[in-house]
Amino acid sequence: MTRLGHRIAASTVWEILNAAGIDPVPRRSGPTWHEFLTAQAEGIVAADFFPIDTALGRRLYALVFLEHGTRRLHITGVTVCPTHDWAVRQRDYNLNDSDRLGP
Structure with missing residues (x-):
């Protein structure tokens, strides 16, 4: 029609x-x-920056990874100025170490 x-x-x-x-x-x-x-879920890992305000008024940034399968939260590093290179180093260090993120 x-x-x-x-x-x-x-x-x-x-x-x-x-x-x-x-x-x-x-x-x-x-x-x-x-x-x-x-x-x-076992293979999904989310990443984000978590801002932390100190008692002295400084802002720090923590890079965190969340394993969806276990719901474990990993704080992999804290910095004043997160750059691309810093974040990549944190990711590579933590994902390549068998005792850290992942099974």
Whole structure:
């Protein structure tokens, strides 16, 4: 009908699909987003900077990593001025050491 130039309301499509016993959005193959994240949680690590205000009014920045699988938080370093190179060194040091982040 739409190819012939007729407009069809979404409710009309829903009524047709419902009468035919078809859900409007059929379940697609594969896991849901929740199932995917649950299955991948052991391998997901989030990183962020956490600001720390000292008693003397200075602001420091801690680089933290969160393991989603275990929900363990790792503070890997603290600095006054986080630069790209500093953050990469912290990441590499902590991810390459078997006693630190990861299994």
